[in-house]
Amino acid sequence: MLIRAIPRFKPSLSCDELFTVFRQTFNDTAFSDLRVSYFETEFAKFIGASSAIAVPSARMGLSLALSALGLEKGAEILLPSLTFFSIPAMIAYMGFVPVFIDIEPTTYLLDLDQAERRITPKTRAIIPTHLYGQPVNMDHVLDIADRHGLIVIEDCAQSCGARFKGKRTGSFGDIGYFTFGPTKPFTTLGGGMITCKDPKVAEKIRAAMHDFTPLGRVDVLKAAVKGAAMKMATNRSLFGSFLWPALRVFRVFGKDPIEESFREPVKPITGIPAHYFRRLTSVQSDVGASQLQRIDRLSAIRHRNGKYLAERLLGTHDLIVPTVNEDAEHIFTSFVVQTSDRQYLSRELLRMGVDTATGYMSACSDLEMFRDYRTECPNASLAIANMLHLPVYHTLGIKELEYIVSSVKKALDVT
């Protein structure tokens, strides 16, 4: 039985990349860090950064960078309220103060005027988060940073390859951090990277990485098996025949097993777990180097898809569509809309065969774990309550996009 159903997500890993990993199962050098420096060099060239250093994750990259930068305890760091909780959690764990800034309501990006108003004599750094693949206005960020003597740390976890005025995110600030998990449009089956301007800071970070050991063979293979399973599960006919009907049953009980299996528990960092001290392996670097060859092609398709959806859905009753800033090349890692009853919209869309997600960001200024840093960020709070991610990935063609648009309009009764 082949049912027309569109999964929420499609991994960017190719079959060749998966075979590259499996083929090298018994090759010891594949699980050493021998070829990591080649990938670091290629990545730095791609971003246009002076240097790039492979790190275990974005949060560990941030932690290593904050240590290397030598900020004093109690230093304030400005960042958007709408972000992944592990970033302010790491800032707080390290003894710094996360200062939450509200977002602009339709770009989901840091409100830079508000950020400037919140600067105090203790403010040392600003984190522009290029959320959902859209670059923050980096002219404005650099201007604020210059005038107030702030360090700029770009959060590029969702913007690998995106450009502002032709320059890639991660090449503007003092530091940029990236994450390469299996659900990201650019993936090495785990791990991350930081880009760094100052060679002395880069040297300190490299030195700190010396004690880290490459990720184990079993961990890499497990990630590859998970990647292969995701590829299969999101195959259109398999998804339509098995996963989609199952998701509909789960939805009756208010459950979303996909979201639940990927969601990391939102809790404070109280110590750095042992598995955070792992380095990328050679075989993951091979996957990364291969992905660099086609990242721009995949980003261009998502950019086209995102623009198509935004244009066609604009003006739909009870729907806020994302806006794209001038000079920003949005790579639509996610296409996020807001509506007053997202449960209703997602249920109706699922019934019509369009799978959606609520995502894993938080309005961090509202979280109990950040009560000491609480502040009002109404746009972030509203976005978190109302947001829904529509499919936008690189394998969707115009026919599917048209179907998504007409389904949304039908659900919201404005055909």
Ligand SMILES: Cc1ncc(COP(=O)(O)O)c(C=O)c1O
């Ligand atoms: C915007 C953003 N920042 C930071 C992170 C944290 O990345 P990591 O899990 O590698 O620490 C994520 C994770 O996806 C993210 O989406």
